[in-house]
Amino acid sequence: MQNPFKPTAGATPPDLIGRAGLLDEFEYGLRQGSGAPGLLTIITGARGIGKTVMLSAAEDIARDQGWAVISRTANPGFLARIGDDMLRLTDELGDGPPARKITAFSAAGFGLTTQIPQERIPDWRRTGEDLLRVLKTRRTGLVITIDEIHAVDRAEISQLASDVQHFIRDGLPIGLIFAGLPSAVSDLLNEGVATFLRRADRINLHETATAEVTVSYQELFSKGGIEVSPTLVNEAAQTTEGYPFLIQLVGYYLWMEAGKAGWSLNQDNVATAIAAAQRRNTLVVVESALSDISDKDREFLNAMAGQDGPSTAGRIGQALGSKPNVVSKYRNRLIAAGLIESAGYGKVDFAIPGLRQYLRG
Ligand SMILES: Nc1ncnc2c1ncn2[C@@H]1O[C@H](COP(=O)(O)OP(=O)(O)OP(=O)(O)O)[C@@H](O)[C@H]1O
């Protein structure tokens, strides 16, 4: 059996741990059609927490229900590319027999690569309307997913929002799901570029329970014929802290070590796998998360790393020699960026495993 783990951004894992029920509202919305609240959903969470994977899961659900899906990443010109996708879908629908299954377009970059010129915007809306009317007669609709909303151009997103709002007002069957870092989403909603998005359903993704990770590992290892004691599986699961990217990394290296060791894992193999997973996590997640923060943010994080466990604002302020309002400003920024999270009673803790150790080292 091939290694089932997928420690790659956006790759669907062998087992979607801890996400049961999160897309129920969306699924229900698809059955209700136009205007259902679940059809407007925003997925937020820290890096590597599983946002892109959730978008894929939503796309699968939509396709299963016969809906058309357009899947895009929010880089400049994405609106024009959605317009292209809509044109292609309309063509496909026009030519094919009525029951023809619609498939999503890949994100391969064909079509326009620039923003839509002003005079083409009415076309965009008309294209959307035409497509949605056809889909409506077939009792389905269109779901548009947009990933990495942090990279979005404000003009494009507000254009998209106003068109989608217009489609909804006309009773047309459209669904819109965004995914992005909490910071990007709260900025977007606060800036008022797309006020109607404030009514969207919010799915805020967190780490999963390590007990669920243990169960999932046990099942996958036993399917793969790998012998390992429950204590070791549990130990490995604990080190992931329920963090999805780390779940995949640890699983991946455990599988790899098992392959070298005659499909059975002892304490040493497990320790080697965990160390490899942690190194890779540091390289991929921690360093990239730290690459775009300011020096002040970094000082704040260093002050936190100097303490064990959750930190209080008071102690961070002391370490930095900063006033409470300054501390609170950086605290909010770092929470919004998905690097730290509130840990109750004015405390914060790191939101990315390995970040504390990295900063100390
Ligand atoms: N529920 C889950 N259970 C187990 N593994 C998961 C789960 N969700 C995501 N993963 C795995 O975690 C990794 C990160 O997932 P994904 O790329 O969706 O995260 P993301 O939030 O989009 O990250 P980024 O902010 O970097 O775009 C992938 O390897 C994926 O297979």
Ligand SMILES: [Mg+2]
């Ligand atoms: Mg992603």
